[in-house]
Amino acid sequence: MGAKLIIAATTNADMRYASGFAVPDPFILVETAKRYLLLSSLEYGRARKFYKGKRGYEVVLLDPYYEAVKKQMKGKVRKGSVLALIAAKFLKDKKIRKVTMPAQSWAIHVEQLRKAGIKVEIAKKPLYPQRAVKTQQELKEIKNVRNATVKAMNHCISILSKSKGKTLKYKGKTVTSEFLRKEARKILLEYDCEAAEMIISHGKQTAFPHDMGSGTIKRGEPVVMDFFPRSTKTGYWFDMTRTVCKGTPSKELVKLYNTVKKSQDAALKKVKAGVSTGAIHKAAADVFEQAGYTTDDGQGFIHGTGHGLGLEIHEAPSLHAKGTEKLRKGMIITIEPGLYYKKLGGVRLENTVRVTTTGYEDLTRMGRVLRL
């Protein structure tokens, strides 16, 4: 692949992975045999300390390059493209004429680099395909987020199960999606995790898998809780979903729930190193088909069965109908079949598991119970 070039903040997962560092503003990483990090004086001192003794990393002060580019451009430096011009200058100094950049690179950067005479190839595949298979350290970080997520969800389930009334009340307070979300976030906070988005939908809202949910929760209706927090310390994610019902669910809802549970079990049973992602999706979808649940017009099983997670909430592999990728030992993936109908609502169950050579390790330490 030759030299790699990334221009991004460490909110970009490739940059975070390659640098192992956390920087809020975009900077430059050039990878040949060595990784060069070009950082402004704002970050330079901190970075030098961080990389001290780490072989294979060299921290370069960006400011002189910036001054040179400014001079060259006669002061007319546009903020969005200046990093690309600086990167071009650095690459030329190092006699690098060709780079591969991540697919998500800014179009303006690519345009500027090409104008400056650098040959840029846009990566068709992940820049670090090894990210899909997690190291022991990464597994540990993901388990830490798991602990927070399970605790937060248990807390919400406990509130729901102790609630009273037709429109649920807990210790005198009306139980709403918003109230539960705050309660969950309080727990996540204790573990240095945050969840910018967090689904706690109920009733008819559950028919739309991405409806975040709002308003008062009622007895007997489905409640879909899909929590996907991220550690503010390490950048790793976790993902899990439970569907519950305080009070007596309708017969239709019980049937829907049991079918999703069966579908999840069928998919989980298939998980093993060497199996294709498409085969896992098929196992989940077959259960729905056999039970007579159809998918049409935005209703039914309207999404894939799962996805990898790590430094991104959605990363490789993707488990969908046409998936041909083979699972590998150490991949961490979600298994999350669901059914959605406008009249009845939706049910989704999601576990995050680690692929092994014989099957999987379930990282989601929580049972599945509909009725509270």
Place this chain on the structure above:
Amino acid sequence: MGAKLIIAATTNADMRYASGFAVPDPFILVETAKRYLLLSSLEYGRARKFYKGKRGYEVVLLDPYYEAVKKQMKGKVRKGSVLALIAAKFLKDKKIRKVTMPAQSWAIHVEQLRKAGIKVEIAKKPLYPQRAVKTQQELKEIKNVRNATVKAMNHCISILSKSKGKTLKYKGKTVTSEFLRKEARKILLEYDCEAAEMIISHGKQTAFPHDMGSGTIKRGEPVVMDFFPRSTKTGYWFDMTRTVCKGTPSKELVKLYNTVKKSQDAALKKVKAGVSTGAIHKAAADVFEQAGYTTDDGQGFIHGTGHGLGLEIHEAPSLHAKGTEKLRKGMIITIEPGLYYKKLGGVRLENTVRVTTTGYEDLTRMGRVLRL
């Protein structure tokens, strides 16, 4: 400019601005006289409800386009580029041959669109330059985040001022950066705000403006608190910084603080519609120069004076030495000079203000006091 094309999730500020909607996954927006939103069945129903009665918006189900692209590609659809292929198909159906895309568009999308015969221009300027000037509604949203931010910072200042001992203790607990950060986040949470990053640095850490801070805070040392939370509901940000010291600060620190305060006042005095961003930076920098504080080797006044904020924490305008842009009424900007020296530490003071025709409205409802 002709037709605009955005392919992004609403974490992208342009997409959020143009769509007014919140979607966690990337989707497609095409803007001609009308705004077309191409959404998958996962979002379609929710979006139809949301845009009902909103003229100028048309929600299009993406799934048939996806199926057509799959057929055309004989099943070999790469996840990263499929949205670009779908966009190309939609554009051709609408007889649109040329589009302008934001500078931050994914390079892979641009490449795929061009391959598909669409002429793509990368915007050199913001796609929605009107974003820099805030509407009354936007001002209101930003003030809501302000309320949370001021409350959180007051809470931390109150803890620091009530702390005892040489290494600070509060109600028997050791006062660390981490402890204060959690306390601040608890308050932010109550207002539906979150802060993935939040600087509470102390002592020598303060010499590095982007050091997030860690460990036990000691009497007599500078504490830099830079809070920049975002509303999880509306997507808007606020930004403010205070530097404080529990106990008796050194003479050098007091001098540093007073100089930064004087610099901030000088910059604020300059703020008014029609004034250039460079002139404001100069006013701040001149105070430092006159007081004999030099900038060199990653020390001194090593950053710009401020930036616009809104749906992004850093957006136009940028207030730096070479800035030629003129402030306009309704812009919301930070004024945040600072001085940083490795031996002494750093001081930064940051207010967020709204530009008016006669000066500015200070949105930061908090005084500036070093000694607690």
